[in-house]
Amino acid sequence: MHKFILTIAGGGSTYTPGIVKSLLAKKEEFPLKELRLYDNDGDRQEKVAIIVKEVVKEFAPELKVLTTTDPETAFSDAEFIFAQMRVGKNSMREQDEKIPLRYGVVGQETCGPGGLAYGLRTIYPMAELIDLVEKYANPKHWIVNYSNPAAVVAEAMKKLRPNARIINICDMPVATIRNMAAVIGEDRNxxxxxxxxxxxxxxxxxxxxxxxxxxxxxxxxxxxxxxxVEDMTKVDAQHSDPSWIKNWKNIQYMMEMFPDYIPNPYLQYYLLGDSIVEHTNVEHTRANEVMEGREKRIFDAVDEYNRTGEVDLSSFYTGVHGQFIVDVAMSLAYNLRKRFLVMVENKGAVMNLPEDAMVEIPAYITSDGPEPIRVGEIPTFYKALIEQQYAVEKLIVEAAIEHSYTKALMALTLSKTVPSAFKAKEILDELIKANKGYWPELN
Ligand code: NAD
Ligand code: LMR
Incomplete structure (x- = not known):
């Protein structure tokens, strides 16, 4: 049976040990010849690698693991690249969240001005990653990308690297499916x-x-x-922090008002924005919760290893996040045609949305990539909301490519989370200062 070379780009991510555990759970069906961890922060990479190597020792001691900051070593002949880079790390996430909140606007890593800021940081590093992979990897490689803000990244790569062998995915739909499955007492699969x-x-x-x-x-x-659902910690360790309990609960208010369809939890930032802002502590946001929780647990476990030589394998999350990316990779590797929600160019699947929009819809995943299913027409309310948000994402990508301050301001102004062009300008100007060295210059 063919054994694959797989590289995780953003190998220093707190999710890496969980993803590796999911990969090794499938080692008979999806065997690996080599696992490579690549990150541009060597220090962080080596720390997380301590935990990863322990996972490998436990579940597949025969597997070769390599950690590197060198792209050629990372990608030479690689067949799968799992991308999960957080450009600017959690300290910049904190800025993305706190700057808009100081102006009374939603502060979130992927939604509203914070998401646009994260997008401007990520577009060019993502294009660079694709170039490096194309230079060194197996020509039939697939990049399976989790790096956020996925909507902006997908739109930007469609424009900048249209022939890239990349498939953009998100764990939120699958996490929501898992909760829906728990509600009706079924297996999520x-x-x-x-x-x-x-x-x-x-x-x-x-x-x-x-x-x-x-x-x-x-x-x-x-x-x-x-x-x-009743005991979130049993269903999901990843989405059971206090902020996530609120997020799952907030679906209730959206469903009371618009009961036809079940919303993605992130819609709360657009549909319930003022209430979310009112109930958010600007001094302590999700970035702090992650740094004090998921991130700290991993680095505490590394310290513990350095003191005692023992690794605590319960220090990281496993679950749908790792399982989903592995399921997608296996469907690509073996032409399984499994049906998953992924980001694809619309091309008429949603008949009354722009042809070129990067939509998230069900698709069969084949060895040649996703084959989207036809969705048909969608009702006015949803169409209008999506068109507005898609315009925001398109404008921020154009702002990055054209170095256009005005287009960035248009993107922020058009975001449903921002009440006026004055607010948009104040927030944008502060984000520009905070992102010095990360953003393309805007003139
Ligand atoms: P993290 O900060 O723990 O890890 C990210 C890693 O990326 C860091 O080690 C960092 O050094 C590295 N990195 C940053 N820029 C890089 C570059 N140019 N090249 C190589 N490595 C680089 O982040 P996290 O919380 O584990 O999240 C990782 C990514 O996954 C983020 O983009 C996050 O938004 C995304 N994410 C996506 C989903 C989803 O379902 N789409 C869910 C959770 C997290
Ligand atoms: C994260 O895992 O930090 C995010 O990408 C999603 C969340 O939990 O806020």
């Missing part, structure tokens, strides 16, 4: 969903299990409880 939207901006329209429509049961639960 049995749920077949219909869905349309952009990344972090979409709706589930139908859920079936063994051909039986179960949407109404989920809808009734969501109108009462959101998608919070």
């Amino acid at each position: 049995k749920l077949v969903v219909d869905y349309f939207g952009l990344n972090h901006f979409g709706w589930f329209t139908k859920v079936t299990v063994d051909g039986v429509d179960r949407t109404d049961e989920i809808r009734k639960h969501a109108i009462k409880h959101g998608l919070l």
